[in-house]
Amino acid sequence: EAQVTQNPRYLITVTGKKLTVTCSQNMNHEYMSWYRQDPGLGLRQIYYSMNVEVTDKGDVPEGYKVSRKEKRNFPLILESPSPNQTSLYFCASSPAGGIHEQFFGPGTRLTVL
Amino acid sequence: GEDVEQSLFLSVREGDSSVINCTYTDSSSTYLYWYKQEPGAGLQLLTYIFSNMDMKQDQRLTVLLNKKDKHLSLRIADTQTGDSAIYFCAETYNNDMRFGAGTRLTVKP
Numbered sequence: 482e483a484q485v486t487q488n489p490r491y492l493i494t495v496t497g498k499k500l501t502v503t504c505s506q507n508m509n510h511e512y513m514s515w516y517r518q519d520p521g522l523g524l525r526q527i528y529y530s531m532n533v534e535v536t537d538k539g540d541v542p543e544g545y546k547v548s549r550k551e552k553r554n555f556p557l558i559l560e561s562p563s564p565n566q567t568s569l570y571f572c573a574s575s576p577a578g579g580i581h582e583q584f585f586g587p588g589t590r591l592t593v594l
Numbered sequence: 595g596e597d598v599e600q601s602l603f604l605s606v607r608e609g610d611s612s613v614i615n616c617t618y619t620d621s622s623s624t625y626l627y628w629y630k631q632e633p634g635a636g637l638q639l640l641t642y643i644f645s646n647m648d649m650k651q652d653q654r655l656t657v658l659l660n661k662k663d664k665h666l667s668l669r670i671a672d673t674q675t676g677d678s679a680i681y682f683c684a685e686t687y688n689n690d691m692r693f694g695a696g697t698r699l700t701v702k703p
Contacts, residue, residue, distance in 0.1 A: 581642075
């Protein structure tokens, strides 16, 4: 089944404790991205990747890192999480040519205490 | 404005038509999208329209695009309780996708 998977689905952590949210897609998509969803703000893009080893900042990259060592994986790293990063995070992927017809993962709900 | 704008709430009766409106920001956006998010789930692409089109119909869904006013709408005919969800409009912007805040559609029996 074609899908985007994220792990973990739920995470509660404390300020300053490094964490990684994994994202994997099995559709051989070139383009992958991370969004955060906050009430009343819709989705905002954090980082995106056009292909392996190519990443770029989205609208809200501060406090986040990403890497794209393999086509299928695009982990989101929070080196020192803070409470304002409490949010619902979505990973997405799409075929070559950019963001047309993105497929979204199920989401990761992160709480930073 | 800088943001993709949608009204936050819409309530309709089962069997009625629903119309969800959106104002987008970039007249050069190539594609405009409607996504559906059910509780606890990710976003599901419902439909999209290419910017050189005025209308697209797909079963119960009709998308209307007014490029002059940068206005996009989604009409759901014969709305069912299963249509209750949050609906997001989105536009492509460079290599980003800009989303509205979402319209929560409630369908009452």
